[in-house]
Amino acid sequence: MKIDWDLLKIIINQEKIDFRELVEKSKKSRVSVYHSLKELERLSFIRREGNFIILQKNPLTAAAAILIIENFPLEYLKSRGIDMLVYLLKERTVNEISRGLNISFSSTYHNLRELSPLVAKKNKKYRINEKNKNLLEFLTLLKKQIEIQTKYVIVWSEGSEKLIKAPMDEKLPGASTAFSCFSQFGVKYIPLYNYYYLPKSDLTLEEIFVHSLLCAEDKHMLAISVIFYLKNRDVMDINKIRSESRRLNVQDIWLDVQNYLEGAEVKRSDLFLPENEFTEKSRMYGAYCLPKYPKETWLEVLDEIAQRIKKETTIYLIGGGALILDGIKGTTKDIDLVLDSKEDFDLVKNVLESIGFKGVGDVSQGYKQLQASTIMDRGNSPRIDLFTKKVCGIFLSDEMKKRSIAYKEIGNLKIMRVSAADILLFKALSSREGDIVDCERILSKKKVDWDVVLKEYIDQEKLSDAFLGFVFLDNIEILESRLGAIPIRKKILNICLERAILDMVEKPRTVSEIKKFVDFPEYGIRNALNRLVKQNRIIKRMDEKPIRFLKK
Helix, strand or coil: CCCCHHHHHHHHHHCEEEHHHHHHHHCCCHHHHHHHHHHHHHCCCEEEECCEEEECCCHHHHHHHHHHHCCCCHHHHCCHHHHHHHHCCCCECHHHHHHHHCCCHHHHHHHHHHCHHHEEEECCEEEECCCCHHHHHHHHHHHHHHHHHCCCEEEEEECCEEEEEEECCCCCCCEECHHHHHHHHCCCCCCCEEEEEECCCCCCHHHHHHHHHHHCCCHHHHHHHHHHHHHHHHHCCHHHHHHHHHHCCCHHHHHHHHHHHHCCCCCCHHHCCCHHHHHHHHHHCCCCCCCCEEHHHHHHHHHHHHHHCCCCEEEEECCHHHHHHCCCCCEECEEEEEECCHHHHHHHHHHHHHCCCEECCCCCHHHHHHCCCEEEECCCCCEEEEEECEECCEECCHHHHHHCEEEEEECCEEEEECCHHHHHHHHHCCCCCCHHHHHHHHHHHCCCCHHHHHHHHHHHHHHCCCCCHHHHHHHHHHHHHHHCCCCCHHHHHHHHHHHHHHHHCCCCECHHHHHHHCCCCHHHHHHHHHHHHHCCCEEEECCCCCCEEEEC
8 A cells, every 4th residue: 555645745735636736746757646646546535526636525634634734754654664554553463464464574573663653562562552643543544444445354364264354245155253143142233244254164152252352343343242252151161262362362352351241440441332331232132241249248148157057167268259358359249168178068058058049050161160069049149159178170278278367257157368369379270251350450459479379389280180380371471461570470381381391202202393292492492301301300312313302
């Protein structure tokens, strides 16, 4: 795309000008002016009437005029520069820019350096600096105009994969996705465009939902996406949503959706309807958020339990209830209670049943992964998740108990609040909706002792049957992308790398063979191998060429 700003300046100033006069004023050849005018006309800056060139009165030309009046350095908006700036209306990595604009990495870095006064970098992603409001307005309008002129809009692409927005009367040989599929899954919605994923394949609900996040162009469309999620979340896998949203670079929007549903602060408030408007819209579709309860409501439930407990019993609050007591959040949809023995569990469960609570059989995937001993509900109270010693594969350890803070004793019931650091660990190993939001809240309001978190995690690995590091690392990296550096990330990364290598060297493997399966730089793999050899966990077969490594 090429905008001849010299010509556009003259036309904006004159509003109507003869072709010959324009050639004279621009001091350019007739052929050059002719071709430049064709592009300006295509983008709706001008229209032609005989020999006259007339300025189009529209928001795009108004935005261009503002840039000219304010003496914006227009050299940034020529040829490749403007293509990249339009592309950077969304956050992009260098890899995405290179693929999306079909340019080399060296050209990508070169252009980014040239555009550095206009571009902000955060967590290895680039985007137009939001301080340049007039530039943002111009580029946004320009992008829309380009889309109008283009039959199909490629919303996202990677390799052979494409997500395409097409006119309603156009059918493509791909799989319908995003808003085009919503009516099939309980959300009757007629989009203005058809949305396709190419190449054609059977898409999961999670993929359809994430595609809709990517295609949503305003807060009303995003509201429909959120409603689709609410209607179908019980059969969706949060981990799949997380993975797909990261792959398509809409992870921040997905996290904001969770924050929005939790009543927490969102980063992109411009993308979300006010709460009352969303509530009204969601009710029209029969989609409801789980009710949230303040401190007073669920403490009444604990009082009811305490009145019926016949022997001394200690319960540990580990979820939203504990965070409310710690001043980190205001409401919760459930109470997570950990009991120290099967006997105490049976006692509390029987009491809950006696006051009207019943076991919940059909729960979402995220709740299943919690490994709750039982989940109980009575309709007008917070849901209660009961655990015996273990949550998400993590044990309520003796050290956790020591760090817990006594909240209250009511009769025979002693209520302990697990520390914020330990709740962070529990939630960072969970896949429930809202748990990553709670992690953000904890880190935003509390100074967490990361040494305690890391030591407890390492101790837990010794107790657990399953390796928990990859889930932990995934959540730590998400939090780091949102909040800044997490001091234990590198150590967790090394733990995960070592585990991946140990799994690989059940059979003798060379460094090259390991690298094929472990997505990590070779120097990091070699360092990890050396550590494992020193720890006497693997053998380095020096007598073989090439050298191979084998687990002891």
